[in-house]
Amino acid sequence: MKMEAVSKESESDWGDLTRELLINILSRLSVEDRWRGTKVVCKSWFSAFKEPSLHSVFDLDPLFDSPLESTRWWTPGFEAKIDSMLLSVVEWTQSSLTQIRIRHCSDRSLALVSQRCPNIEVLSIRSCPRVTDDSISRIALSCKKLRELDISYCYEITHESMMLIGKNCPDLKVLKRNFMNWLDPSQHQGIVPNEYLNACPQDGDDEAVAIANSMHGLEHLEIRFSKLSAKGLNSISQGCPNLEFLDLSGCANLTSRDIVNASSSFVHLKEIKKPNFYIPRSVFHTERYGHWSLYDERFQTDIFRI
Incomplete structure (x- = not known):
């Protein structure tokens, strides 16, 4: 019971942070972390997120x-x-x-x-x-x-x-x-x-x-x-x-x-x-070029998770 009380108190403290402090915290996060988490914490976090x-x-x-x-x-x-x-x-x-x-x-x-x-x-x-x-x-x-x-x-x-x-x-x-x-x-x-x-x-x-x-x-x-x-x-x-x-x-x-x-x-x-x-x-006008493996920068992308 005491642990639950501490947890609730901690959550309340995070939600009561000033806007300036929240913005400072969010500025240190990656774009992915901002979009994934901050919008669903509480209204004050979402408001700061839109700064x-x-x-x-x-x-x-x-x-x-x-x-x-x-x-x-x-x-x-x-x-x-x-x-x-x-x-x-x-x-x-x-x-x-x-x-x-x-x-x-x-x-x-x-x-x-x-x-x-x-x-x-x-x-x-x-x-x-x-x-x-x-x-x-x-x-x-x-x-x-x-x-x-x-x-x-x-x-x-x-x-x-x-x-x-x-x-x-x-x-x-x-x-x-x-x-x-x-x-x-x-x-x-x-x-x-x-x-x-x-x-x-x-x-x-x-x-x-x-x-x-x-x-x-x-x-x-x-x-x-x-x-x-x-x-x-x-x-x-x-x-x-x-x-x-x-x-x-x-x-x-x-x-x-x-x-x-x-x-x-x-x-x-x-x-x-x-x-x-x-x-x-x-x-030059043949259909396929089986030996073109020499250029050095490939089009790169990855698994987008947002």
Whole structure:
């Protein structure tokens, strides 16, 4: 009986903590721990959980980083959960949100981001099959403080909204526009829907020209497995003179000569990752490439448990 009394008294003490102290405690927890436990403790904890300062950075990326990804992440139901989380955070932050790093969201939640989050500086939305030009165009027109954008593996985004981003976000320094390994899609098969694997954008040069014509201040550019050609790379070399880092891994349409010719224009370039394989022209259009195991950064996700 005494132990039960102590337990009840302890619970009462936790619920009676001041808001300031609760916020201090919650700020020390991981995103996962905050979302799993604090909302169900009591009203005062849930109220503290919604404190805008706790959500100025909304980063779910660590929860996806593992050698294995889940088929569940590519379902509409999981996407709806991610959207719900992001919508809640946007509602609570009252324009204080500056960084968003998530995956598998949709236009539904990003539309509200464009309305409520004008101070966003970092937007990372990898692997979002239902993010389209509609929401990215709204982001471009409303979130003009963007300095880092990751739209890797988002195949419904085109060069048109990328052009808008470049023109309306003059502080943009980092762009990550990577694609899945279309040379050897076996690592994604059975997890990523086949129709999505087969939908890799073909307009690599159009995207390169959009980048070159609108993102003159870029310092970091990743376009792994892009289908751009020497024409597109030359456009980037002329339009993005401040590039310090360039990742061309898996860009199978480029030759060593193409890269050497373009590199002379990158006067500030400190590091370039080149395609790390050789494709004989005679076999370039064959169906399968059994030997493509040489690229060094795989698309990584893990078992999401929130």
